[in-house]
Amino acid sequence: MLHEVVTGADVPRPLGPYSPVVRTGHLLFLSAQTGIDQSTGAVPEGDFEAECRQAFANIEQALRAAGSGLQYVVKTTVFYADLADLPTINKVYADVFPNNPPARSAAIVGLAGGRRISVDAIAVLPG
Structure with missing residues (x-):
């Protein structure tokens, strides 16, 4: 089966x-997204929650660009740097996926550039 790289400004x-x-x-297979704001190239001001929310916003942006959305995510993998951040990740995850959340794997890892979270996803196209 062939695959297609999704491209575009978004x-x-x-x-x-x-x-x-x-x-x-x-x-749709989405590469891991960190908490970098695409418009500024920087991590948003604030605490870990702001970085976490930005990572999921980047996932949402990638899904929209590919013709899908958060409600079509079936699996995520969350990579994070500090076990103490897990309650915040769970809070944000529940906000991002309020109904029928996707399957999830998570691992504590060292992330490049001092990032604290990185999230990848698998989603389906609607229809």
């Missing part, structure tokens, strides 16, 4: 040699 810019969004059939 697709978050990759930070390396990878595709931010790949479509194959009715599935």
Whole structure:
């Protein structure tokens, strides 16, 4: 089965040699998004929650650019740097996915550039 790289001005810019969004059939595979605001290139001012919310906003932006949305996410993987941030991640996750949340894996890892969270996703196209 062939795959297509989703491109366009609204697709978050990759930070390396990878595709931010790949479509194959009715599935979308989103590369991990950090809490970098795409318009400023910086992490939003504030605490970890602001960075966490920005990571999910970037996921939402990538999904919209590919013709989907948060309600079509079936799986996420959350990479984060500090176990103490898990309650905040759970709070934001519940806000982002208030009904029928997707499956999730999570791992504590070291992230490049001092980032504290990175989230990837698998979603379906509506229809």
